Amino acid sequence: MTDALLPGSTIGILGGGQLGRMLSLAAARLGLKTSVYEPDPNAPAGQVCDKLTTASYDDLDALRAWAADVDVITYEFENIPTDALDALEALKPIHPNRRALAVSQDRLTEKAFLTDLGLKTAPFAAVDDAEDMAEALTEIGAPAILKTRRFGYDGKGQARIKTAEDAEQALADMNGAPAIFEGFVDFSHEVSVIAARGTTGEVACFDPGENVHVNGILHTTTVPARLSAKQRTDAVLLAAQILNKLGYVGVMGVELFVTPQGLVVNEIAPRVHNSGHWTQAGCAVDQFEQHIRAVAGWPLGDGQRYADVVMTNLIGDDAHTWPELAKQPNTQIHLYGKAEARAGRKMGHVNRITKA
Amino acid sequence: MTDALLPGSTIGILGGGQLGRMLSLAAARLGLKTSVYEPDPNAPAGQVCDKLTTASYDDLDALRAWAADVDVITYEFENIPTDALDALEALKPIHPNRRALAVSQDRLTEKAFLTDLGLKTAPFAAVDDAEDMAEALTEIGAPAILKTRRFGYDGKGQARIKTAEDAEQALADMNGAPAIFEGFVDFSHEVSVIAARGTTGEVACFDPGENVHVNGILHTTTVPARLSAKQRTDAVLLAAQILNKLGYVGVMGVELFVTPQGLVVNEIAPRVHNSGHWTQAGCAVDQFEQHIRAVAGWPLGDGQRYADVVMTNLIGDDAHTWPELAKQPNTQIHLYGKAEARAGRKMGHVNRITKA
Numbered sequence: 256m257t258d259a260l261l262p263g264s265t266i267g268i269l270g271g272g273q274l275g276r277m278l279s280l281a282a283a284r285l286g287l288k289t290s291v292y293e294p295d296p297n298a299p300a301g302q303v304c305d306k307l308t309t310a311s312y313d314d315l316d317a318l319r320a321w322a323a324d325v326d327v328i329t330y331e332f333e334n335i336p337t338d339a340l341d342a343l344e345a346l347k348p349i350h351p352n353r354r355a356l357a358v359s360q361d362r363l364t365e366k367a368f369l370t371d372l373g374l375k376t377a378p379f380a381a382v383d384d385a386e387d388m389a390e391a392l393t394e395i396g397a398p399a400i401l402k403t404r405r406f407g408y409d410g411k412g413q414a415r416i417k418t419a420e421d422a423e424q425a426l427a428d429m430n431g432a433p434a435i436f437e438g439f440v441d442f443s444h445e446v447s448v449i450a451a452r453g454t455t456g457e458v459a460c461f462d463p464g465e466n467v468h469v470n471g472i473l474h475t476t477t478v479p480a481r482l483s484a485k486q487r488t489d490a491v492l493l494a495a496q497i498l499n500k501l502g503y504v505g506v507m508g509v510e511l512f513v514t515p516q517g518l519v520v521n522e523i524a525p526r527v528h529n530s531g532h533w534t535q536a537g538c539a540v541d542q543f544e545q546h547i548r549a550v551a552g553w554p555l556g557d558g559q560r561y562a563d564v565v566m567t568n569l570i571g572d573d574a575h576t577w578p579e580l581a582k583q584p585n586t587q588i589h590l591y592g593k594a595e596a597r598a599g600r601k602m603g604h605v606n607r608i609t610k611a
Numbered sequence: 612m613t614d615a616l617l618p619g620s621t622i623g624i625l626g627g628g629q630l631g632r633m634l635s636l637a638a639a640r641l642g643l644k645t646s647v648y649e650p651d652p653n654a655p656a657g658q659v660c661d662k663l664t665t666a667s668y669d670d671l672d673a674l675r676a677w678a679a680d681v682d683v684i685t686y687e688f689e690n691i692p693t694d695a696l697d698a699l700e701a702l703k704p705i706h707p708n709r710r711a712l713a714v715s716q717d718r719l720t721e722k723a724f725l726t727d728l729g730l731k732t733a734p735f736a737a738v739d740d741a742e743d744m745a746e747a748l749t750e751i752g753a754p755a756i757l758k759t760r761r762f763g764y765d766g767k768g769q770a771r772i773k774t775a776e777d778a779e780q781a782l783a784d785m786n787g788a789p790a791i792f793e794g795f796v797d798f799s800h801e802v803s804v805i806a807a808r809g810t811t812g813e814v815a816c817f818d819p820g821e822n823v824h825v826n827g828i829l830h831t832t833t834v835p836a837r838l839s840a841k842q843r844t845d846a847v848l849l850a851a852q853i854l855n856k857l858g859y860v861g862v863m864g865v866e867l868f869v870t871p872q873g874l875v876v877n878e879i880a881p882r883v884h885n886s887g888h889w890t891q892a893g894c895a896v897d898q899f900e901q902h903i904r905a906v907a908g909w910p911l912g913d914g915q916r917y918a919d920v921v922m923t924n925l926i927g928d929d930a931h932t933w934p935e936l937a938k939q940p941n942t943q944i945h946l947y948g949k950a951e952a953r954a955g956r957k958m959g960h961v962n963r964i965t966k967a
Contacts (some may be wrong), residue, residue, distance in 0.1 A: 259934060262946045280636050283659045286959065287935075305658040454647045539892055539964050549936070550965045557940040562917060562966030577642075577767025579614060581904070584913040587895045590618045590642025603642065608895050611916030611967070 258454060259552040260326050261547035262286030267325030267347065269339075271307065272529050273591040273601060274543075277535075279304045281543035287551060292321045309480045315342045329505060333359050333525055334406055345564060348453075349549040350504040355525040356502065360406050362435045365523060374493055375519045377512075378438035382429075388422050391436035398435040398439045401425040403432045413471070416429055440519050442512035446480040447533035450494035451506045451545045454552045458498055460491045460551065462560040466510070466530050476530045478537060480511065481501065489518050499524060506531070506546035517572045529601070533559065533566040536587045536606035548570040549595030563610035574602035585609070614810060615908040616682050618642030622903060623681030623703070625695075627654030627663065629947040629957060630687035630883050630899075633891075635660045637899035643907060648677050655948045671698045678702040680807035685861060685906045688714050689881055690762055706810075706906040707859040711881040714857065717760050718791045721879060728856055730849055733868075738785075744778050747792035754795045757781040759788045769827070796875050798868035802836040805887035806850035807862045807901045810908045812856055816847045817898065818916040822866070822886050828955065832886045832922040834893060838869065844876050853879060861903035862887070885957070888924040890914065892943045892962035919966035925962045930958035941965070 258265075266282050268275045271293030279289040279300050288305040291298075294312065301307040306324070310317035317341055322328060328349045333356055340356070343349060358368045366379045380391040387456055391399070397419055403412035412432070414425035417452060426434070445468070449461040465480035468474055483488065494509045508528025510521040531542035540548070542558025569576070574596045580588050583605075590603035616622075624631045627649030635645040635656050644661040647654075659664040662680070674695055684705045689712055696712070699705060714724045722735045736747040738757060747755070753775055759768035764770070768788070770781035780792070794796035794869065801824070802966060805817040821836035822829055836935050838846065850865045864884025866877040887898035896912025904912055924934070930952045936944050939961075946959035 262930070262933065263948065263950060276639070280639055280659070283632070283948070284943075284945050285637055286948045288658055288948070289738070300645055302661040303636070303659055536895055539941055539962070543729065554934075554938040556937070557942065561964065577618065578910075581912070582910045585895055585915065586913065587640075591638050592619065592639070592642045592644070594619060606895070608917065 260287065261392075263288065264326040264429055265290050265305070265324065265553065266551060267292065267322060267328040268300065268304070268331060269293075269328065269335055270331035270333055270345055271295065271300035271304070271313075273299050274299035275591075276591060277543045278329070278331060278527065279526040280451065280546060281541065282547045284544060285546045285547060285551075285553070287547060290321065290325050297594065302592050304394045312336050312339045315339070319341050319346060321344075327550050329546070331341040331526055351507070351525045352502060352504065354366070355501045355507070359523055362402055362522070366435065369497070369520050369523075373498055374496070375517060375603050376397050377519065377521075380436045382426070382434045383457075384438045385423075385426060386454075388426050388436070392416075393492060395436060395438035397421070400437045401429065401434050402437060404435050405432070410545045411471075440512050440514060442514045442519065444481060444513050445521065446482060446490065446511050447476070447528065447530040448490045448494040448509045448511065449506060449528060449534065449542050449545075450491075450498055450509060451542075451549050451555050453549045453555045454502045454504050456499070458495045458557055459545070459555040459558055460494055461534055461538065461545075461558045462530060462532055463487060463490050463511075464530050464566075472570060472601075473568055475568070476532055476533050478560060478564050479593055486513065487516060493518065494519070505549045506542050529568065529604075530566075532604050533564040533606055535589070536566075536608055537564040539561045561611070562608045565607045565609055566596050567605050567607070568601060569605065571596050571598045571600055571602065577603075580605055583607070616643065619644065619665060620682040620907065621646050621661070621680065621686040622907060623648065623678060623682065624660070624687060625649075625668075625691055626657065626687035627656035627660070627711055629949075631656035631657050632947060633899045633945075634685070634687065634883065634903060638903045640900060641903060641909070643903060645808070646677065646681050648674065653950065658948050662932060668692050669693045671695070674698050675702060683906055685902070687882055704766075707863070708860065708882045709861075711857045715881045716878055717788075718758055718878070719760050722791065724856075725876050725879075728852055730852070731873060733875065733877070734794045736792045738782070738790045738792045741782060743777075744782050744792070747868065748775050748778055751794035755778070756793045756906050757790050757794060759785055760791050761788070767827075771844045782808055784898050796868050796870060798870045798875065798906055800837060800869050802838060802846065802867050802869060802878065803832070803882060803884065803886040804846045804850040804865045804867065805862060806847070806854055806865060806892065807898075807905050807911050807914075808851075808854040808859045809905050810860050812855070814851045814900070815909055815911040815914055816850055817887060817894065817901075817914045819843060819846050819867075819893065820886050820889055820922075826955075828926060828957075829885045829924055831924070832873065832889050834889055834916060834920050840871065842874060847875070849874065861905045862898050868905075885924065885960075886922075887961050888945070889920040889962055891945070891963055892907060893918045893920040917967070918964045921963045921965055923955055923961050925959040925961065925965070927952050927954045927958065933959075936961055939963070
């Protein structure tokens with residue numbers, strides 16, 4: 256506890272979207288201030304943080320000035336430019352660390368890291384050109400998915416390869432970006448573990464949630480997930496293995512495919528995660544507070560689940576249903592303060608307590 | 612729902628203490644902005660609201676400018692100067708309404724209002740001078756308490772009268788302020804009902820909590836309270852009666868003494884209340900969100916209790932125990948962002964889930 260930030264200290268958050276917003280709200284509960292760095296002056300976190308810096312991630316002077324006034328730096332998204340990280344790291348501690356970012360910024364590096372740990376992933380191969388593609392098709396085969404190695408999320412930068420005939424178009428869809436070919440995994444459902452590691456090395460995991468995606472975007476997370484006791488233990492142990500190997504500090508989202516052969520790691524996100532939003536309604540300490548506690552050097556909180564919850568994302572026009580949602584029993588509404596409900600945009604979510 | 616404020620609207624809050632802070636955090640969850648008016652530039656709510664106006668409650672120009680940019684006005688404390696209310700009321704709706712404020716600002720008016728409703732209160736009498744005092748001693752008798760009619764809270768502005776001999780000193784303690792003599796109530800324990808009424812007249816009550824005070828300041832609130840089923844029903848019905856009579860919109864705290872002769876109303880507070888902080892850990896929608904929903908014209912949320920909770924206030928130096936508290940299981944910490952832990956100052960609270 257010697258390195259714990261005192262109440263009144265300031266957490267610097269790179270990124271002012273809904274995750275930054277909910278991190279700011281959680282920090283406030285603990286008496287900690289937040290200073291958000293974000294290019295968009297109308298970003299959601301700006302309405303609730305103590306201080307907002309509006310500047311680009313390329314503006315190293317602005318980044319340095321921002322960092323000078325914070326006690327620790329964290330982030331709500333993994334695609335932070337390397338130059339920005341170099342400038343910030345010279346000034347203040349960054350949690351989670353650079354290694355976690357490097358691993359998760361590149362799908363190929365991530366898969367290699369996971370398989371090196373002895374964890375199962377989808378079969379994969381690097382695809383930079385037609386030759387690589389042909390080789391991957393031969394070795395792994397279709398159906399498969401081609402994904403850009405970097406900057407993809409919510410189904411963006413992805414192309415399905417149902418048969419070998421789709422391969423050429425899929426490669427063209429990458430627009431020349433380095434890609435990863437991921438083979439088919441025959442899974443029954445997807446779950447995710449929201450895991451946290453503190454500065455002293457203690458690890459805590461929330462109960463795994465079961466995820467359903469629609470159009471490549473998370474639709475619902477349900478707790479408890481359909482898992483055997485052994486699968487539940489496996490999920491927690493493999494998450495801990497990842498965090499420990501990275502010397503990680505903060506909350507990580509670990510997406511897992513449930514297969515007859517065991518749990519297969521889909522991807523990891525070095526931050527609070529959409530599939531952990533249910534913790535706001537089911538736990539005394541939610542994933543946002545858990546992340547803040549970790550990066551502030553506080554003891555991790557008790558994330559024990561004391562209710563069954565279904566989290567449903569409000570995407571685009573879904574947000575306009577709030578008057579109806581507000582009337583529903585056992586329902587917690589979260590809206591992110593975004594002015595425009597564009598299609599595919601995450602506008603909010605609801606947590607429904609289905610059993611307490 | 613026609614008058615419901617849309618997400619993105621701004622709630623104006625008079626007062627930026629911990630209640631204003633937690634109201635701001637709750638509003639943010641619903642996608643609503645808050646604009647706080649508060650004389651102290653370092654007040655807790657300033658760190659989390661969208662906009663902070665630092666000015667005196669006597670500065671009518673500043674009040675009017677502030678009100679121009681909000682959609683509805685609410686408050687975190689009841690002692691708002693009449694001139695300020697007059698200026699604001701001409702510009703924007705104020706919830707809860709003036710009548711609720713008038714009743715609760717003056718202990719004598721409040722007691723008269725409650726007894727007119729047919730509710731039980733402590734025996735009381737107005738005491739402006741020694742003659743009134745002598746009469747009250749004869750009619751009601753000691754032990755009793757003398758309280759200023761206005762501006763008292765957390766045990767301030769009160770003098771105990773154990774025997775008739777204390778009467779002279781008690782009167783002197785009032786410093787000439789109009790006072791109310793309150794007779795002894797033989798109660799087993801105190802409970803409070805946090806009740807809400809929406810713009811359409813719907814009423815919702817949280818489960819009553821049982822309060823323990825130390826040195827005149829709330830120490831713990833425990834749910835469930837020790838109440839029979841009939842007492843629980845009586846508590847909810849009398850709270851609803853008060854809200855309906857006042858045409859109230861918002862959350863009210865109703866403190867009740869439990870006696871063999873039934874429930875006796877101790878006092879009412881036209882705002883979110885310290886004894887309702889447990890709702891943050893025990894309900895999908897807490898008292899702060901309930902108040903915001905009400906004043907914004909939204910449907911009231913489901914305040915069903917799904918855990919047993921003990922709320923403990925952190926007073927003064929108690930706040931320095933946060934490193935130990937942070938390690939405790941089932942424990943939610945709330946710190947208010949106050950820089951200095953003065954004696955008797957409410958610095959934060961913890962909610963402990965004792966059974967889920």
